[in-house]
Amino acid sequence: MQNVIGIDAGGTLTKLAYINEQNEMDFEIFPSNDFSKVKNWLENHPHIEEIGLTGGRTKQLLNVLKTMKSIQYLVEFEATFKGVKYLLNKNGYDIENAIISNIGTGTSIHYMEGYSHIRVGGTGIGGGTLTGLSTIMTGVSDFNEITSNAALGSRENIDLFVKDIFQGMEPPIEGHLTASNFGNVSILKDTKYETNDLLATIQGLVGEVITTLSIQFAEEKKANEIIYIGSTLTNNDHLKEVISNYTILKKHKPVFLDDCGFTGAIGALLNKVEQSHITQP
Ligand SMILES: Nc1ncnc2c1ncn2[C@@H]1O[C@H](COP(=O)(O)OP(=O)(O)OP(=O)(O)O)[C@@H](O)[C@H]1O
Numbered sequence: 365m366q367n368v369i370g371i372d373a374g375g376t377l378t379k380l381a382y383i384n385e386q387n388e389m390d391f392e393i394f395p396s397n398d399f400s401k402v403k404n405w406l407e408n409h410p411h412i413e414e415i416g417l418t419g420g421r422t423k424q425l426l427n428v429l430k431t432m433k434s435i436q437y438l439v440e441f442e443a444t445f446k447g448v449k450y451l452l453n454k455n456g457y458d459i460e461n462a463i464i465s466n467i468g469t470g471t472s473i474h475y476m477e478g479y480s481h482i483r484v485g486g487t488g489i490g491g492g493t494l495t496g497l498s499t500i501m502t503g504v505s506d507f508n509e510i511t512s513n514a515a516l517g518s519r520e521n522i523d524l525f526v527k528d529i530f531q532g533m534e535p536p537i538e539g540h541l542t543a544s545n546f547g548n549v550s551i552l553k554d555t556k557y558e559t560n561d562l563l564a565t566i567q568g569l570v571g572e573v574i575t576t577l578s579i580q581f582a583e584e585k586k587a588n589e590i591i592y593i594g595s596t597l598t599n600n601d602h603l604k605e606v607i608s609n610y611t612i613l614k615k616h617k618p619v620f621l622d623d624c625g626f627t628g629a630i631g632a633l634l635n636k637v638e639q640s641h642i643t644q645p
């Protein structure tokens with residue numbers, strides 16, 4: 365199995381999953397706007413002979429790789445589902461039906477039941493929105509800088525909470541719920557906005573839109589758990605907290621998996637291994 369690799373060429377990031385010399389699954393990430401880095405990596409690992417591929421930029425990657433290696437393509441949703449099943453199993457989860465929200469560049473939402481799955485919807489609000497809005501509004505474009513600074517920020521003066529509207533009254537819904545993301549800006553005029561506060565508020569917007577939609581599908585499908593995956597959650601405890609708090613408030617169970625950015629690459633790897641076993645005597 366060490367001669368096989370799974371590659372997920374996503375909208376923003378290309379993820380690699382492979383088995384290292386210690387016989388453990390290992391991962392690499394490259395930006396999808398520079399496939400020569402993936403090509404170099406493969407050239408530096410000549411023992412890899414078989415590639416499982418998935419992701420929307422598969423064709424663009426193949427145009428750069430021009431490889432003679434044995435390739436097996438798997439559609440993205442299948443690869444992601446295979447990867448999710450693998451990670452659930454590895455982490456000891458026994459979940460029969462759940463919503464899977466894949467927060468990639470955009471967000472794709474799926475319903476899984478046993479070994480079957482369907483796409484139920486999605487939104488253009490995702491990791492690309494987080495980095496895009498952060499760049500335009502604060503000048504901070506580095507993902508790790510965005511997430512670590514967001515964790516230090518406060519949403520208080522930028523978001524409008526239910527309690528801000530119902531001052532001195534008993535609100536009809538929980539007071540700390542967001543009434544309007546960024547809604548305080550037009551009310552508290554001429555306030556100076558700190559970078560960290562803006563970043564925290566952008567994460568709030570992205571996380572709450574995704575959670576709201578995921579909860580609606582969970583209720584429609586009568587699923588208790590919502591499994592949130594995608595590289596947008598990598599080292600992003602602040603976003604996980606936004607998502608987790610809101611999901612729990614709405615009486616559903618959020619599930620976060622380690623290595624959740626690599627589900628597509630893991631699925632492509634596992635699929636290639638299975639195919640090789642079928643085709644090779
Ligand atoms: N090192 C990084 N560089 C840039 N973005 C990162 C990085 N790590 C995490 N991210 C975040 O992850 C997001 C991409 O997530 P992911 O890799 O799951 O999507 P994708 O597969 O590229 O896109 P899609 O599935 O929508 O085609 C980025 O938009 C960004 O918010």
Ligand SMILES: [Mg+2]
Pocket residue numbers: 374375419468469628
């Ligand atoms: Mg993806």
